[in-house]
Amino acid sequence: MKNSLKLLLLSTLFMFSSAQQSLANEVELDRIAAVVNSGVVLESEVQDLIESVTLQAKKNNQTLPSDRALRIQVMEKLINDAIIMQLGERMGVQISDAQLDETLANMARENNLTLDQFRQALIADGVDYEKYRESARNELISGEVRRASLRRRIYISPQEVANLLAAMKEQTNADVEYRLGHILIEFPTNPKQADINAAKERAEKVLELLNEGSDFTNIAMTSSSGANALQGGDLGWKTINEMPTLFSELVDGQAKGSIFGPIRTGLGFSIVKLVDVRGRQTVEIEEVKASHILIKPSIILSEAKAEALLQGFIDKINAGEADFAELAKEHSEGPTSVRGGDLGWSEPSKYDPAFADALASLDINEIHKPFRSSFGWHIAKLTGRRTLDATAQMNENRAYQLLYNRKFNMEGTRWIKELRDEAYIEVLESGNSK
Structure with a gap:
């Protein structure tokens, strides 16, 4: 949790000071961008996240999609965040100031800083520390809501564990890690055959663009419905056992840069890129x-x-x-x-x-x-x-955790989709509602 919190905060949730903006701009920033059930997403939140994603992309020398495509993805994330926070409020999930300060102090220690030095470093980078602090609180609440909700939805049978243990003992590629990129072309709820055909057609068009040399990160940010869309679809480094079985069967033994798909899953059509391969790091x-x-x-x-x-x-x-x-x-x-x-x-x-x-x-x-x-x-x-x-652990607990992580990621996508289907969502600037 700690690493994911730090990554998310540092890569996508930097909040910037607007003290020098004019009164007219302040009014614009306070506009309501979307209504989510009984709550709202403010234009200031949208602009803050767009700014932070843009800054991170520049640091990583990544190209960005069009302003409109980026805004759509940012809105999707903020709407999801709002739904999860509302659920957390109904569940009574709270993060006290003491818990929050302790989390930030631990993040500071990881950077060999005191909490005050950590705060000053953020301010020196132009970050509004109070906004950063509240973003951290929201991420902690969101993580707790997600874990509590998904824990009840995931079942792992003893036979699944036994099968994975047997497979791990026979593997010759246990010391290899793969870095994957992922684009999900999602089905609507209860899709009809026409919906499936339309999604497949979109996925094939995306695959065609990629095979012609289009930038994977850019297209993921533009087209993907996956949880990692704003990170360019990056799923990070995974062993064969840590990735979904459908993906592992495709990438095993393939050269980096290879692109696979469309792969049909219960959520839609996936396109996967093998970004890089390395010997497994000692962990x-x-x-x-x-x-x-x-x-x-x-x-x-x-x-x-x-x-x-x-x-x-x-x-x-x-x-x-x-x-x-x-x-x-x-x-x-x-x-x-x-x-x-x-x-x-x-x-x-x-x-x-x-x-x-x-x-x-x-x-x-x-x-x-x-x-x-x-x-x-x-x-x-x-x-x-x-x-x-x-890296030497190949016991039952390790196998169980690998299976849990696989199902957690897949079930998490289903879970947020179900929450959205039950929510009232109206994006005001476009006039569309769902």
């Missing part, structure tokens, strides 16, 4: 061992009282009047209480983002002050840290 992962005490607020126990109760536990532990494990057995809610709050060894990314961020700031045997996650209020104690060679 080291950190695992942490931790214990926690969880208190869930209720009608009887307020947020403030839950936080105060946990702070009281810390005070007793520091004074030598209580033991962490015994307090967890007596007071903690959830299945770990019988183990004295022991969570065992785990990758931090598998925890709630607020919990992972809290552990990242701790030294061994240090206890974190009370903090809020989506589950409730915690105190956490870090009891161990170790580094493992992830």
Whole structure:
């Protein structure tokens, strides 16, 4: 989560100061660009995101589609974001200022900066820090909503895990990674044969343009309905096991620059480009061992009282009047209480983002002050840290995670499409509604 948050914020969500603009421009920027259910997308949000995508494209020496095509893609993203944030509000997902500051502090540490130095560096680059901060909050909320919603939709059978484990043991290409580009020509909901034929015709036209030398990134930003459209369709580096099976069967053993498609899926027609191939990089992962005490607020126990109760536990532990494990057995809610709050060894990314961020700031045997996650209020104690060679892992957990990631990406596209189909959307400048 942390890496994806940082990538998204740094590549697509830079917000720029408009203090020098005239009053007329300020009025224009505050115009409503789209109505999404009971909310709106402002013209200022559209212009901020267009500016940030343009800046990132220049840094990467990428060409951009026409202004109209770029605006359409930006509007699509902001509409999706608005729908997810509205769902998060209904679900009661919140990110406190303390959680947000902790996330930003961890991002600063990754850049060898203090939080204040990180803030000053952003300001020096022309970034409005308060807008950046709220964008980070929204990304954390969006990520939590997405994970909570998709977790219920994904099932992985023991047989699937066993099949993948067997395949991994026989693979001769386990040390190869592929960087893929992806363009999705999406079907409408409940497509008729005419819709499928029209989508295929569009996909074949896109493929023809690519084979004639057109820029893949530009066309992805113009034509793709995929989640990575604003990044030029870039899916990043993946092993054979990490990509959808339909794609892996096509790219395995092929030369970089090869283009494949149209590939029919349940969502539409995909066009895939093998951008690059490399030997698999040695990947080291950190695992942490931790214990926690969880208190869930209720009608009887307020947020403030839950936080105060946990702070009281810390005070007793520091004074030598209580033991962490015994307090967890007596007071903690959830299945770990019988183990004295022991969570065992785990990758931090598998925890709630607020919990992972809290552990990242701790030294061994240090206890974190009370903090809020989506589950409730915690105190956490870090009891161990170790580094493992992830490239050597071919066990059941690894296979399960690979399968989960495959299904998560595909199901995520279906999920947002369903949300859009149920939403009232009106794009005001074009007069179109959906």
